[in-house]
Amino acid sequence: MSAVLALVYGVVSINNHLLLRTTGYDLGIFEQAVRAYAEGRAPVSELRGPGFVLLGDHFHPILATLAPVYRLFPSAVTLLVAQALLLAVSAIPVTRMAVRRFGTAFGACVGLAYGLSWGLLATVDFDFHEIVFAVPLLAFALERLVLERWTATVCWAAPLVLVKEEMPLTVAAIGAYLVLKGQRRLGAGVIAFGLVSFAVIVLAVIPAFAPDSTYGQGHNLGDGGPLQLLADAPARLVSPPVKLVTVLALLAPTAFLAVLSPLALLALPTLLWRFMSLNESHWGIEHHYSAILMPIAYIAFVHAMAAHAPRLRAEAVMRWRKAVAVVCALSAAFGLFTVLHGREWTGTERIDAARELMALIPDGATVAASNPLAPQLTATHTVQLFPSYQGNPVDAEWIIVDNWYNRWPSDPAQQELELLTLKATGYRVVRESHDYVLLQR
Numbered sequence: 001m002s003a004v005l006a007l008v009y010g011v012v013s014i015n016n017h018l019l020l021r022t023t024g025y026d027l028g029i030f031e032q033a034v035r036a037y038a039e040g041r042a043p044v045s046e047l048r049g050p051g052f053v054l055l056g057d058h059f060h061p062i063l064a065t066l067a068p069v070y071r072l073f074p075s076a077v078t079l080l081v082a083q084a085l086l087l088a089v090s091a092i093p094v095t096r097m098a099v100r101r102f103g104t105a106f107g108a109c110v111g112l113a114y115g116l117s118w119g120l121l122a123t124v125d126f127d128f129h130e131i132v133f134a135v136p137l138l139a140f141a142l143e144r145l146v147l148e149r150w151t152a153t154v155c156w157a158a159p160l161v162l163v164k165e166e167m168p169l170t171v172a173a174i175g176a177y178l179v180l181k182g183q184r185r186l187g188a189g190v191i192a193f194g195l196v197s198f199a200v201i202v203l204a205v206i207p208a209f210a211p212d213s214t215y216g217q218g219h220n221l222g223d224g225g226p227l228q229l230l231a232d233a234p235a236r237l238v239s240p241p242v243k244l245v246t247v248l249a250l251l252a253p254t255a256f257l258a259v260l261s262p263l264a265l266l267a268l269p270t271l272l273w274r275f276m277s278l279n280e281s282h283w284g285i286e287h288h289y290s291a292i293l294m295p296i297a298y299i300a301f302v303h304a305m306a307a308h309a310p311r312l313r314a315e316a317v318m319r320w321r322k323a324v325a326v327v328c329a330l331s332a333a334f335g336l337f338t339v340l341h342g343r344e345w346t347g348t349e350r351i352d353a354a355r356e357l358m359a360l361i362p363d364g365a366t367v368a369a370s371n372p373l374a375p376q377l378t379a380t381h382t383v384q385l386f387p388s389y390q391g392n393p394v395d396a397e398w399i400i401v402d403n404w405y406n407r408w409p410s411d412p413a414q415q416e417l418e419l420l421t422l423k424a425t426g427y428r429v430v431r432e433s434h435d436y437v438l439l440q441r
Contacts, residue, residue, distance in 0.1 A: 001095050001108065005115040006088035009124045012339055013080040016125065017375065019344065020351055022076065024374025024385055025409075027127035029054065030063065031076045031378040037067035038074070047374060047385050049211070049392045056209030057216065059201045060130040062162040076375045079128040087124065087291070090136040091115045093143035094298050101306040106321055113328035114298040116335040117253060119290035125339055127375075129288040134163040134170075139295035141174065142263060146303050150183050154190055161197040165206065165217075168198035169269035170292070177266065220277040229276070237275045242284050247271070249285050250293055253331035254301035255324050260308060263300035267293050353434035354402070360430065360438060361398050368396040371406060385409070387418045394418070396441075399427060403435040 016022050024047045033043035033054045043054045043063065055061070070078050095111025102110075114120075123132065141156035157174050160167040175190030207213045221229055237243070250267070251258055258264045270293055274282040282289055305324070358376055361367055367377055368386040377383050377400075386401055388394050389409040401419055405412035419437070423429065427439040 001111045001115060002088045002091050005091050006084050008115075009084035009087055009120075010081055012121075013084060013124050013128075014077055015343075015345060017076060017080060019347060020354060020372050020376065022080075022127050022375045023371045024369065024378075024383065025371060026129060027076055027079065028375040028378045028383060030128050030130065031079055031375060032383070033063055034066045034070045034079060035074065035379065037064045038071040046382055047378075049390065052211065053209045056206060056211065058130070059165040059206055060163060062133045062159070063130055065133075074379045076128075076379060083128050083132045084124065086132045086136055087120055088115070090139040090295055093139045094295060094302070097143055097146065097299060097302045101302055102321065106325060109325045109328045110298065110302060113253060113332045114294060116332040117294045117298070118249065118285060118331075118335045118338065119294040121335045121339045122286060123288040123291040126287050129291075130164055131288055131291050134160055134167055134292050135295060137163070138170070138292055139299065142266070142295060142299040145174070145177065145263070146299065148181070150178060150186055153178070154186065157190070158193070161194070161201070165198065165201045165215075166269065166273055167292075168194040168201065169273070170194075170266060171197070173266045173269050177262065180262065220279045220282070222278055233276065237272070240283070243275050246274075246283065246285055246290070250290065250297055253327065254297055255327045257304045257324070258297045258300040260304035261300035263296065263303050266300075267296045350434040350436075354436050357400055357431055357433060357436050357438045361400070365398050366396040368394045368399045370400065370402040371408065372402055373400055387415045394422065398441075399439040401437050401439075403437060 013022075017027070022028075029045045029047050032045040032047060036043045036045075045052055045054045048054065048057065066079065066082055069082065091111050091114055094114045095107055097107075098110035099107030101107070120135075123129065137156055137160055141153050141160075144150075144152040144156055153174065157171050160171050172191045172194030175187045175192075175194055178187030178190060181187075202215050202218070206215045210216055222232070224232070270289075274289060277283075281287060305320075354373065355376075358373065361377070361381065363380045364382075366382045366384070368384040369377055370386055374383050374385060382396075384392070384394060384396050386394055386399055387410055399422060401415075403416075403419075405415045410418075422439065427441050430438045430440050432438070
């Protein structure tokens with residue numbers, strides 16, 4: 001199951017990259033960080049700004065584990081393959097739990113539904129993100145938790161604090177679960193480890209690397225202070241309705257049975273920070289934000305079924321399994337359909353033209369590139385973002401622009417004006433083709 005899923009994930013994400021559907025924000029940024037680690041440097045991302053150390057934005061030192069592989073295979077594809085493998089490996093504990101409890105056929109159905117769940121496929125379909133390290137770690141930790149192998153649980157959960165700054169809160173939630181299961185001393189230690197790690201990372205480590213010595217992502221919670229945040233919490237958690245849609249989408253693929261397991265409570269830290277955020281992209285089912293919720297939902301689902309099945313008659317259990325298997329199959333089919341529907345698998349003349357222009361830029365040169373072109377260059381060039389963003393100037397030797405301007409990071413009219421200004425102030429057009437333009441200073 002894991003091998004098949006790795007193949008599916010890899011084909012989808014690498015196809016995206018070959019057809020210029022990946023972006024500088026975020027694949028290019030993460031490749032710059034991993035490339036820096038591989039070269040023995042601090043994880044600087046020029047796409048985020050001149051000399052910007054990425055640990056001043058988010059805390060993800062676990063990315064350094066990719067450095068040895070990247071040194072052998074320096075390409076954005078290396079990150080995409082690593083992502084595919086990490087997500088696919090997480091299917092092992094989920095499927096194994098289901099097989100152990102309910103047999104091979106039903107277990108395989110659950111594993112496939114998990115592997116093709118919308119949260120994982122949305123992650124695969126959107127660049128690369130550090131959170132994919134958390135998915136297998138959490139899946140194996142939860143499997144150990146169900147088996148009441150407490151020490152193994154902690155060993156799998158502890159590295160989560162190295163993945164991203166909010167993950168220590170999930171570690172603390174695992175500690176709370178251990179306390180509820182009677183492991184008071186161990187659970188209290190895990191809670192303390194999680195909360196202290198969170199405080200140190202957010203209040204000390206990230207500000208130490210940030211240009212303004214603050215935790216910049218904190219602005220997503222607003223500027224009113226803790227008391228105002230607490231007062232706003234009820235309204236923020238339930239509005240707008242897209243947040244309810246996210247919760248329903250999380251539970252529906254398990255026929256809502258996941259809520260019958262206390263393991264489902266481990267999703268609360270992630271849901272709380274996302275729904276309290278003022279950033280609308282955190283609320284819905286798009287992007288990568290729901291990846292770590294998938295192992296929680298599906299392992300809680302298997303745990304709940306295993307706990308409640310003995311209370312039912314054999315005939316009722318059989319009908320229950322069949323109904324749930326149908327729900328799982330429909331969930332998997334829906335996930336696969338959303339990713340594959342309308343997808344193109346072959347290149348175009350326009351893509352070929354873009355590659356021809358990028359090939360004219362010498363390796364090692366400094367390049368300012370449009371967002372979809374940036375990750376095509378980050379392995380061999382120093383890459384900035386065109387247009388200027390967050391006050392970072394465009395001063396590269398080379399500039400390559402996709403004139404089919406996206407609305408991000410600025411309005412198309414503003415991007416066109418900036419390009420015209422650069423042409424008039426020291427840059428000459430080297431070549432234009434299929435609405436791409438290459439300039440040199």
